Amino acid sequence: MNKYYISRGFGVNPLALSIREPWITCGLHYGKPVENRGWMLPYHIWNRRVFLHSSAKLDSSDGIASASRLAGVNFFQEGHLLAPLGHIVATCVFTRQITKPGTLPAGTDKWFFGPYGWVWAEIKPLKRPLPCKGRLKFWSVPFEILEQIEAEDLLPFDDLEVLEI
Numbered sequence: 799m800n801k802y803y804i805s806r807g808f809g810v811n812p813l814a815l816s817i818r819e820p821w822i823t824c825g826l827h828y829g830k831p832v833e834n835r836g837w838m839l840p841y842h843i844w845n846r847r848v849f850l851h852s853s854a855k856l857d858s859s860d861g862i863a864s865a866s867r868l869a870g871v872n873f874f875q876e877g878h879l880l881a882p883l884g885h886i887v888a889t890c891v892f893t894r895q896i897t898k899p900g901t902l903p904a905g906t907d908k909w910f911f912g913p914y915g916w917v918w919a920e921i922k923p924l925k926r927p928l929p930c931k932g933r934l935k936f937w938s939v940p941f942e943i944l945e946q947i948e949a950e951d952l953l954p955f956d957d958l959e960v961l962e963i
Contacts, residue, residue, distance in 0.1 A: 812939045814849035814886060816932035818857040820865040820873040822850060823880045824909070825921055826888055828869035831906045832896065832915040839895045839916045840936070849939055850888040850921070851932045852881035868908055885927035886943065889953070890918040922954045 817825075817833065824830035856862065856879075866873045873879055881887045896915040899907040909915075928950075930943050947953060 812849060812944060813843070813846075813936045814851045814930075814932070814939050815936055816851040816853045816934070818853040818855060818861070819879050819881055819883060820862055820869070821857065822852050822887060823873075823878075824865055824869050825850075825890075825918065826923055827880055828871065829906060830868070830909045831902055832910050832917050833892075834909075834911055835914050835916060838914055839892055843892055843936065844895075845891060845893060847889050847891050847920070848936065849886045850890055851886050851930060852883055852927070853932055854884040856883070882927050882929075884929060884932065886924065886930045886939070886947075887927045888921055888923045890921040892916045893919045924952045925954060926950075926952060928952060 815833075821830065821833070825833070857865070862873050871878050894917045896902065896910060896917060897912060899910050902910060902915075902917065924947070928943060928946060930940070
């Protein structure tokens with residue numbers, strides 16, 4: 799019998815996206831409503847729940863300075879980066895893509911600097927971060943990690959089921 803993980807939101811093949819710190823912390827704790835990328839959001843990802851992975855490397859010092867300014871927090875000080883590096887830390891649903899400011903909720907346009915902005919909704923932290931090696935672009939979450947998420951009940955909602963065929 800083979801085991802498959804399915805979900806109403808994740809689809810049959812749960813995917814993850816790696817994001818460098820401090821940007822993932824900004825999304826989880828400082829009101830950042832959009833993930834900025836240089837490439838378009840693939841259509842099969844729209845309205846699909848994905849895991850968010852905190853990259854093993856921090857952003858550049860210029861990126862950290864920008865995030866600090868936007869969040870109103872000094873991410874260079876110890877204790878302000880809340881997502882451990884190299885861990886799956888949350889899930890979200892990318893609901894749409896923007897290419898110009900003025901299309902985000904009031905007061906949040908500052909977070910968009912494109913060229914493509916993937917608007918996320920329902921961003922929810924896992925009950926505890928889970929160590930996992932990340933990859934570039936969207937990547938399939940390894941089966942062992944899905945098993946651990948299920949076994950430890952790490953999702954903040956009941957949406958991951960096991961289908962044995």
